[in-house]
Amino acid sequence: MKSIVASVVCLGVAVFAAFPTVQAQTLADYAATPLDSHPRLSPNGRWMATHCRQQSRIAACVYDLQANALLHIIPAPEDTSLDAAYFASDDYLLLSFSSYNTLTTSGGLRQYLVSRSLSLNVESGEVVLLAPNLRSSTNTTNIVSLAITDPESVMMEMNYYRDGRSQAGTRFGTGSGFDSNLYRVNLETGGARRIDRNDIMGRVVSATGDIVAETHFDERSNLLEIREPGRDGAVIYSRQHLSDAPSILGFVGETDFLAMFPSEQGGYRQIDRTTGDISMPDEHDLDIVDRPIWDHERHLLGFIGEREGLRAQYFYDQQLQADASALEAALGAPVIIESFSADRNMLLLTLSEPGRPQTYYLYERSAGNVAAVAAGYPNLASQDLPERRFYTYQASDGLEIEGVLTTPVGWTEAAGPLPLILLPHGGPASRDDLDFDWWAQAYASQGYMVLQPNFRGSVGYGVAFQRAGFGEFGDRMIEDSLDGARALQAASLARPGQFCVAGASYGGYAALRTAIMAPEEVGCVVAVAPVTDPVSLLAEARQSGGGVFAYDFWEQYIGDLVFDREEAARISIFRNADALVAPVLLMHGDEDSVVPIEASNALRRNMSSEQAFEFIVLEGETHFLELSASRQTLLNRSLALFDEVLRAD
Structure with a gap:
């Protein structure tokens, strides 16, 4: 059995070594997928589940914390990836896997992301497929309630959009609209029994499995309504929406829903379940809110987000807030409570430090002890790593842009300017922060300066900043990245002359588009799974x-x-392929369901033999670079290109 406890200390000891010092870091250390990540405790605190690594692929691991041993490894089935692993009860772990499948529809062959849920009986080790009688659906992972009064079942909702055509996962329909079915699913056998069917958009289901509200949407008027359940349910909320439609996530106390309003500042609002009145959640001190923190009955306990660029939490729950404060004082760094037992005696936590990979600790309140139980990158845990900090500059139209600047270990401005890599994020509704970033820090470990610009359209800077990116997909959002490179060169932090641009998904599009817009400045491009049209x-x-x-x-x-x-x-990128004068390294996973590989094939076909162009198909890879072999290939080939272009002298 694998030992998972590396060290134990009493609360109050501020400094201790969770993992021993190891050999000097290598590119393989950065390319490796995390050894353990996304840890979750069972309600009784005995079991811990993580995303772990089995050889080169991600699996689910279950540890017995009492026996200090690895209990189960559940590998992802062939050609699938693990999406989530969490406990439905003390006895059952829910797992969701997805794969990229080609299915036959009335319109011919189409490629779909197919997602499935499984249940693991923790004691016996038996795994069953949930809802096997619903194989015609492309997604059986929408668990809307753990049905805590019946710990051997969960509630699964199946929502379909009918657009008048026969599709995989839907029944044939002649008009557009929504169709929603609710099932009770047995965790031991996997059997699913339908208990409700309606032409609605979805439901709000309590922790006990009761339907407490329904969401309706009229496509003709774009009217979205939240109603009490039933044919004549009273209207709680009514307003026209499209992509800014609110979604109910859980509960605040006994009287309110917590909802996400995408177009509102801060996003989260409370909706009174009786009057429909909308209010702000109680105040918190987070700069950015990412997601709520729930108890085991889906009631709001606080929020997780960012404070000064680092992961941070704010708890309305006084006991958890006191725990977090005490642990921060004892461990000497901000603490993130990742998961906790139902009685709050066992807390699973990590530290929030700029540029540091996560190590996970178990705090047992009754004993006052903290133990290191898992690490994402143990070979980097005790190493000095490239530094990450914010860098603010002005775009050419005067808008202030914040980026993340990553520099080699020990580098200072006195050492002189460095060759520069621009690394725009994907999304584009996303952002980069100061957390550990294997890609950026791997480049910096080889002597490069890396700028990750949070261009207009990025989230986390307010609604106005995000809306400033609307309509600027291939224009101002790209200019913002270019302005960052120019600012670093003007400040003598980056070397004058050419720089290279790398990115994935929208970031891959941005890298290619940057080279088209500034051919004299961009020396090379690395694009992973890019949008090309x-x-x-x-x-x-x-x-x-x-x-x-x-x-x-x-x-x-x-x-x-x-x-x-x-x-x-x-x-378009592929329609302007002839404008790509810089060398291009293009990579794409052959199991990518987000940006299909045809996007890169289209660009490849439009590139001429005179252009410096290399296309690498990443076998078995999805959109998200889940394989360490893919990451290693990316780092090796891109760094060789950077060295050739930026260090030719």
């Missing part, structure tokens, strides 16, 4: 189950290019 996102949104919501989201960022062929061609 933005109008295809709109077309896919029209065809997908997201319907009007997905289309509205992309239309905001891109603009409606479906009927504007000239504009669509202008910001």
Whole structure:
């Protein structure tokens, strides 16, 4: 059995070594997928589940904390990836896996992401597929209630969007709209029994499995309503929405829902379940809120987000807030409570430090002890790593942009300017922060300066900043990255002359688009799973189950290019392939369901033999670089290109 406790200390001892010092870091240490991540405790505090690594692939591991041993390893089935692992009760662990499948529809062969839920009996080790009688659906992972009064079952909701065509996972329909089914699923046998069916958008289900509200949407008027359950349920909330539609996430006390309003500052609001009145949650001291923290009955305990660029929490629950404060004082760094037992005696936590990979600790309140139980990157845990800090600059139109600057260990401005790599994030509705970043820090470990610009359109800087990116998918959002590179060169932090640009997904598009917009400044491009034709996102949104919501989201960022062929061609990558004069390294996973590999194949076909171009297919890889072999290939090949272009002298 694998020992999982590395050291134990009494609360109050501020300094201790969780893991021994190891050999000097290598690129393989950065390329490795985390040894353990996403840890979760069972309600009784005895079991811990993590995403772990079995050889090169991600699996689920279950540890017996009492016996200090690894109990189960559940590998992802062939050609699938692990999406989530969490406890439904003390006896059952829920697992969700996804794979990229080609399915037959009335419109021909189409590729879908197929997601499935499984249940592990922790004591026996038996694993069953949940809802096997619903194989026609592409997704059986929407668990809406753990049904805590019946610990051997959960509630699963199946929501379909009908657009008048026969699709995998839907029944044939002649009109558009929603169809929703609610099932009670047995965790021991996997059997699913339908208990409700309705032409609604979805339901709000309590922790005990009771339907407490329904969401309705009228496509003709874009009217979204939250109603009490039943045919004549009273209207709680009513307003026109598209991609800004609110979603109910859980409960605040006994009288309110917690909802996310995407277009509102801060996002989260409370809705009174009786009057429909909307209010702000109680005050907190977080700079950015990412997601709520729930108890085991889906009641709000606080929020997790960022404070000064680092992961941080704020608890309304006084006991957990006191625990976090005491542990921070004892361990000498901000503490993130990742999971906790139902009685709050066992807390699973990590430290929040800039640029440091996560090590996980178990705090037992009754004993006053803290034990290190797992680490994401143990070979880097005791190493000096490249430094990450914020760097603020002005865009060419005067807008203030914040980026994350990563520099080699020990580098100071007195050492002189460094060769620069721009690394724009994906999304584009995302952002970079000061947390550990294997990609950026791997580049910096080899002597490069890396700038990750949070260009306009990024989240976390307010609604106005995000909306400033609308319609700027291939323009101002790209200029913001270029302005960051120019600012670093003007400040003599980055070397003058050419720099290289790398990115994945939208970041891959941004890298390629940057090279087209500034051919004299960009020395090389690394694009992983890039969008190469933005109008295809709109077309896919029209065809997908997201319907009007997905289309509205992309239309905001891109603009409606479906009927504007000239504009669509202008910001397309593959239609402007001849403008790519810098060397291009293109990589794409052959199991990518987010940006299909055809996006890269289209660009490859339009590149001429005179252009410096290399295309690498990452076998078995998804959109998210889940394989350490893929990461290693990316680092090796891109650094070789950077060295050739930026260090030729």
